Amino acid sequence: MKYEFIKSHEYLFPIEKMCKVLKVGCSSYFKWKSRPISKQLLLKEKIKQEIISIYFASKQRYGSPRITFELNVLGYKISRITVAKYMKEFGLRSKLSKKFKVTTNSKHSYLVVENVLDRNFEAKEPSKVWVSDITYIHTKEGFLYLTTIIDLYDRKIIGWSLNNGMSTKETSIAAWKMAVRNRKFDKGLIFHSDRGVQYANRKFAKMVESYGVIRSMSRKGNCWDNAVAESFFKSLKTELIYGNKLIKKEKMELVYVFKRKWTFS
Incomplete structure (x- = not known):
């Protein structure tokens, strides 16, 4: 030495x-x-x-x-x-964001289902387990909200939505409609999410259950119950958002970046 x-x-x-x-x-x-x-x-x-x-x-x-x-x-x-x-x-350290905005509102009167998935993040076949979550993207003009649906079989984004608002129609329903167009599935598919109002309200629940889907929700305040979705958002923000001072609130620009970097099928 x-x-x-x-x-x-x-x-x-x-x-x-x-x-x-x-x-x-x-x-x-x-x-x-x-x-x-x-x-x-x-x-x-x-x-x-x-x-x-x-x-x-x-x-x-x-x-x-x-x-x-x-x-x-x-x-x-x-x-x-x-x-x-x-x-x-x-002296190398990754850049981290200091901004935070709540996207999960679990203080509601809608039905909350059990955690059927129970952190079993392995799927041996396509369209057996899908996980979903919502995050925000901070831009110069304000916030955009990104909703994704991931198939645990190959960890691909099969459905997503990027909007200015956080209504059910703009988030969970929009992402679900894209997912069902992109991948076929049979009854018994497990759909896991957090307890947010966008997933728990009657409109989304009724639509999803009409497909014969088994719903599953994370326990209150436990992000590890939806670790795959959380990990994806961290990777996305680390690689494309954090430290990028040029991000503008232009949906087409962000959609292009998202599709180019995170291809779904």
Whole structure:
């Protein structure tokens, strides 16, 4: 560690002085420095450079989990803890949004159903389990509200809606109509959401149940019960929204970005 420190600070301080302060021999340091670099050290430095490259390519929005995933795709076997340690060395931190707006209003008198899904986020076949949620997108002119429906089988967005308002017609119903156009399903499909009024009200409930769907809702105040939808929104905002000062309240522009980045089928 002392040798590494001296080497990294050669351009700041005289080598002889650093050796004296750190109580190491100059000859020993130069002998260490002249040794060939090991393959392990070369790989370590290469990974660090890849981390820096991925971080800035993502416009400083990726944290250690996403960068670890990208490294694994590139063929590097490395843990998230190690990536986090290297990021800390370089002072790299993902950009996070500080703005928050409530989109779930669970204070209503509509019927709330049980959590049938019970955090079982694996589906062996298409159209067996769909999950849905609503989030906001902060723009220069105000808020837009994005509703998505995800098939747990392949984690694809099969239905979505982007609107200025939060009415049932503009959110859950609009996304549902797109989903049923994009994917066929049989009776018994589990549709999971939070307890928000857009999912609990009679209009949406009656429409969904007419298809023979089994409804499921997260427990009150428990975001982990709908973790897949929550995770998608975090990824979407991290990659496309946070730090983007050019976002304007123009639906067509945001719809284009959403469709181009998150293809559904």
